[in-house]
Amino acid sequence: MSDHNxxxxxxxxxxxxxxxxxxxxxxxxxxxxxxxxxxxGIIMGTLGMLMSMIFRLQLxxxxxxxxxxxxxxxxxxxxxxxxxxxxxxxxxxxxxxMVFFVLTAGLSGTFSNxxxxxxxxxxxxxxxxxxxxxxxxxxxxxxxxxxxxFVDGGPxxxxxxxxxxxxxxxxxxxxxxxxxxxxLVSMILFIAxxxxxxxxxxxxxxxxxxxxxxxxxxxLTIWAFxxxxxxxxxxxxxxxGGSLLLVFDRSFGTSFYLSExxxxxxxxIERTGGSPILFQHLFWFLGHPEVYIILLxxxxxxxxxxxxxxxxxxxxxxxxxGSILAIGVLSFIVWGHHMFLTGMNPFLGSVFMLGTxxxxxxxxxxxxxxxxTLWQGNLQLxxxxxxxxxxxxxxxxxxxxxxxxxxAALDINLHDTYFVVAHFHLVMGSAAIFGMMSxxxxxxxxxxxxxxxxxxxxxxxxLTLISAYxxxxxxxxxxxxxxxxxxxxxxxxxxFNVFIDMNQFxxxxxxxxxxxxxIFLVNFFYSALKGRKATxxxxxxxxxxxxxxxxxxxxxxPGEIPHVYRWAYxxxxxxxxxxxxxQNVPDKGQVDPLEEATGLPEPVKNENSATH
Amino acid sequence: MANTxxxxxxxxxxxxxxxxxxxxxxxxxxxxxxxxxxxxxxSSLLIAYGFIRYSFPSPMENTIVKPLSHVAEHFTEAMNKAxxxxxxxxxxxxxxxxxxxxxxxIHLPLFFVSLMTFILxxxxxTMVLAVEAGHRMQKKEVAxxxxxxxxxxxxxxxxxxxxxxxxxxxxxxxxxxxxxxxxFAALFFIVTGFHGFHxxxxxxxxxxxxxxxxxxxxxxxxxYEMVEKVGLYWHFVDxxxxxxxxxxxxx
Ligand code: HEM
Ligand SMILES: [Cu+2]
Numbered sequence: 072m073s074d075h076n077x078x079x080x081x082x083x084x085x086x087x088x089x090x091x092x093x094x095x096x097x098x099x100x101x102x103x104x105x106x107x108x109x110x111x112g113i114i115m116g117t118l119g120m121l122m123s124m125i126f127r128l129q130l131x132x133x134x135x136x137x138x139x140x141x142x143x144x145x146x147x148x149x150x151x152x153x154x155x156x157x158x159x160x161x162x163x164x165x166x167x168x169m170v171f172f173v174l175t176a177g178l179s180g181t182f183s184n185x186x187x188x189x190x191x192x193x194x195x196x197x198x199x200x201x202x203x204x205x206x207x208x209x210x211x212x213x214x215x216x217x218x219x220x221f222v223d224g225g226p227x228x229x230x231x232x233x234x235x236x237x238x239x240x241x242x243x244x245x246x247x248x249x250x251x252x253x254x255l256v257s258m259i260l261f262i263a264x265x266x267x268x269x270x271x272x273x274x275x276x277x278x279x280x281x282x283x284x285x286x287x288x289x290x291l292t293i294w295a296f297x298x299x300x301x302x303x304x305x306x307x308x309x310x311x312g313g314s315l316l317l318v319f320d321r322s323f324g325t326s327f328y329l330s331e332x333x334x335x336x337x338x339x340i341e342r343t344g345g346s347p348i349l350f351q352h353l354f355w356f357l358g359h360p361e362v363y364i365i366l367l368x369x370x371x372x373x374x375x376x377x378x379x380x381x382x383x384x385x386x387x388x389x390x391x392x393g394s395i396l397a398i399g400v401l402s403f404i405v406w407g408h409h410m411f412l413t414g415m416n417p418f419l420g421s422v423f424m425l426g427t428x429x430x431x432x433x434x435x436x437x438x439x440x441x442x443x444t445l446w447q448g449n450l451q452l453x454x455x456x457x458x459x460x461x462x463x464x465x466x467x468x469x470x471x472x473x474x475x476x477x478x479a480a481l482d483i484n485l486h487d488t489y490f491v492v493a494h495f496h497l498v499m500g501s502a503a504i505f506g507m508m509s510x511x512x513x514x515x516x517x518x519x520x521x522x523x524x525x526x527x528x529x530x531x532x533x534l535t536l537i538s539a540y541x542x543x544x545x546x547x548x549x550x551x552x553x554x555x556x557x558x559x560x561x562x563x564x565x566x567f568n569v570f571i572d573m574n575q576f577x578x579x580x581x582x583x584x585x586x587x588x589x590i591f592l593v594n595f596f597y598s599a600l601k602g603r604k605a606t607x608x609x610x611x612x613x614x615x616x617x618x619x620x621x622x623x624x625x626x627x628x629p630g631e632i633p634h635v636y637r638w639a640y641x642x643x644x645x646x647x648x649x650x651x652x653x654q655n656v657p658d659k660g661q662v663d664p665l666e667e668a669t670g671l672p673e674p675v676k677n678e679n680s681a682t683h
Numbered sequence: 684m685a686n687t688x689x690x691x692x693x694x695x696x697x698x699x700x701x702x703x704x705x706x707x708x709x710x711x712x713x714x715x716x717x718x719x720x721x722x723x724x725x726s727s728l729l730i731a732y733g734f735i736r737y738s739f740p741s742p743m744e745n746t747i748v749k750p751l752s753h754v755a756e757h758f759t760e761a762m763n764k765a766x767x768x769x770x771x772x773x774x775x776x777x778x779x780x781x782x783x784x785x786x787x788x789i790h791l792p793l794f795f796v797s798l799m800t801f802i803l804x805x806x807x808x809t810m811v812l813a814v815e816a817g818h819r820m821q822k823k824e825v826a827x828x829x830x831x832x833x834x835x836x837x838x839x840x841x842x843x844x845x846x847x848x849x850x851x852x853x854x855x856x857x858x859x860x861x862x863x864x865x866x867f868a869a870l871f872f873i874v875t876g877f878h879g880f881h882x883x884x885x886x887x888x889x890x891x892x893x894x895x896x897x898x899x900x901x902x903x904x905x906x907y908e909m910v911e912k913v914g915l916y917w918h919f920v921d922x923x924x925x926x927x928x929x930x931x932x933x934x
Binding site for chain 2: 197198266269270271273274275277278279304305306307308309311312313315316319323324325326327342344345346349352353356
């Protein structure tokens with residue numbers, strides 16, 4: 072057994088030279104790939120946010136002219152007025168960027184890559200090469216999407232859900248041409264990236280855990296990443312199939328998504344026999360699991376951050392695992408709640424409704440477990456902790472409106488209004504962004520070996536929290552009054568004109584919220600280069616990543632990979648001097664899992680570490 | 684690559700968790716996960732097929748043409764005249780796919796595609812034999828069975844090419860179909876094409892592995908796990924064909 076946990080590669084570590092390219096560009100080290108994902112995600116996020124500001128300006132001041140628009144948008148902002156077609160393009164690309172590029176790749180890609188090997192105790196991912204490919208497919212996909220902003224006719228404009236016929240007929244609107252084609256190319260590259268990543272994550276978690284790391288000792292982050300990867304693997308292929316058919320409809324004259332009705336509107340095309348509803352089914356079979364692909368990693372991060380900073384074991388560890396699994400399974404059978412108004416059989420509608428409302432149960436289990444963990448905890452209000460608590464707040468306020476929208480009857484009124492925009496921005500947008508921020512503040516020392524500035528973090532948190540609520544909360548009222556989403560201006564309708572003040576308030580809040588992100592960006596990049604040097608375990612946390620040295624080693628641990636003796640949440644355990652016991656510390660007399668595995672029980676050699 | 688070679692070749696040792704779950708190596712696990720995900724891609728296409736097919740009335744009853752009965756030289760024309768295909772009825776596959784190479788004018792419903800299916804399933808059998816020979820470390824046998832599998836796969840692709848050519852020759856296009864709804868042809872080309880692409884990739888993979896076997900790569904490595912991995916893929920492709928065959932030709 073002496074060859075167990077071999078690491079003789081460290082002895083010949085000096086034999087090869089890492090060039091700049093192999094270290095920073097085509098790196099196969101999961102820690103570098105994680106940072107690549109993060110920084111690409113931050114850049115895309117900034118872009119998506121700037122877009123939202125431009126169209127927010129339009130919604131608040133539909134009659135004003137902003138001469139700078141012509142400067143940045145060219146002919147799309149002629150005379151300082153946003154072109155209506157470009158408005159559609161902007162919300163489409165904003166939604167696509169935020170959902171896929173920031174909160175799927177940027178969030179899951181960053182933290183799965185960073186934490187899976189470190190927290191399960193592996194030297195790297197199962198296949199570092201596929202991991203690298205996964206990043207570069209994502210990078211290419213981002214480049215294609217950004218490039219599509221500059222093509223003739225503008226980028227895709229059919230909404231982030233790219234429903235046909237706008238997406239299927241290249242001549243439907245300006246954005247249906249080259250822009251839409253590039254959107255599809257970008258999405259196919261993205262799916263490839265996500266599959267390469269997901270296969271790796273699952274194989275690493277299942278097969279490469281260190282000794283003693285039973286599934287029931289895994290930190291909840293890892294459970295969340297595992298289920299997320301499974302969801303991605305099972306739902307993205309369906310979008311791939313759907314997109315394939317869309318490509319054929321666009322370019323090869325088939326009519327999978329084109330029906331008699333569409334043909335009539337399109338004037339003179341005789342392409343019938345398909346159905347746009349088919350695309351909606353295929354899209355939402357991905358689309359609904361996708362919102363959990365976004366949310367689950369954020370929830371996993373929150374579990375970890377809240378337990379650590381409450382200095383308490385997470386409340387209901389097994390219930391948390393159970394609820395992650397339940398959410399994962401249920402998320403595949405509720406996609407129809409996006410399609411209540413497509414003429415669906417009312418009985419089928421009530422089946423989808425039941426499934427949707429049942430998801431509230433595991434979600435509530437998670438929420439109450441967070442609250443119970445916080446309850447009477449010894450709260451360390453670091454920025455990471457603040458953002459995690461912020462996530463819980465958004466999860467509640469946004470989740471509750473989900474129960475309204477899940478009702479087939481109520482949805483007749485609420486569908487495609489600003490109520491929906493409010494709902495998903497709170498529960499998916501804000502909650503997941505807060506989870507991502509929480510993760511960044513918490514694991515920054517692990518990623519960059521330096522600390523972020525706390526005060527700036529606190530200011531960033533409060534400004535973001537307030538502005539997010541100011542932006543998205545009033546939208547509920549507009550939605551209840553029937554204001555439709557995706558409209559360039561509502562001035563043509565008298566009954567919506569009353570919202571002009573509210574729209575201005577929202578826009579000002581959004582601009583201030585955007586400004587607050589500058590604090591974050593400065594803090595992030597300044598700290599990455601010049602921040603205070605981090606200690607190995609700055610938050611006194613239990614998980615394995617904090618047993619690895621601050622400076623990044625290829626292979627993560629200089630010596631043997633630590634063995635695991637306990638779950639990740641032994642905080643404030645009575646009878647110990649410290650209020651935390653890392654996972655690699657044995658109790659008195661606890662047997663080394665190595666001996667357990669080989670069936671030769673022997674007491675542990677260094678018993679004194681038990682009273683650490 | 685250099686800086687990770689040790690890591691990636693020492694997989695067996697960097698797995699330290701006592702007993703590997705499901706007792707499979709990470710590579711085989713990855714193949715399984717990939718196949719699971721690929722199964723969903725195929726499902727999405729087959730579901731699209733079902734969705735569109737059942738928006739049309741089912742095929743007309745066919746009582747006029749009996750298997751093996753002689754029909755006119757230009758079969759399709761005869762069919763159309765007999766009124767067996769109606770534009771808004773889904774066509775009956777056994778009336779569309781009733782040709783056999785070198786035999787003209789005889790109604791042979793689904794004979795050719797059954798032969799194709801047989802070839803593909805037979806290549807699965809030879810693949811099993813290759814894997815089994817691998818367990819016994821019989822290099823020669825592995826190589827021979829791999830070769831048979833490759834031949835089977837290539838033969839299947841050849842048959843598919845013939846099937847497509849015949850169908851196209853009768854006027855089928857992505858956007859047109861003389862036998863009824865245009866989606867019939869489009870779906871046929873996309874689903875069998877996507878499957879054929881998988882078979883093609885499988886043949887390429889098999890050839891690579893075959894060359895490695897001949898070079899003794901796996902003999903030196905001490906196990907033929909790579910053969911097992913492509914074997915998994917190959918069986919999956921066959922399994923998918925069973926579904927494609929059932930949905931497109933039989934029902
Ligand atoms: C930076 C702050 C943000 C602001 C001010 C903002 C604002 C908006 C507004 C007003 C719309 C509706 C436009 C319309 O229907 O006419 C919209 C659409 C959308 N936003 Fe955001 N958003 C922000 C962040 C996010 C985030 C973080 C996400 C991530 C989930 C997100 C995802 C979406 C999606 C999916 C749409 C729908 C696009 C479509 O209709 O196709 N947004 N955003
Ligand atoms: Cu949904």
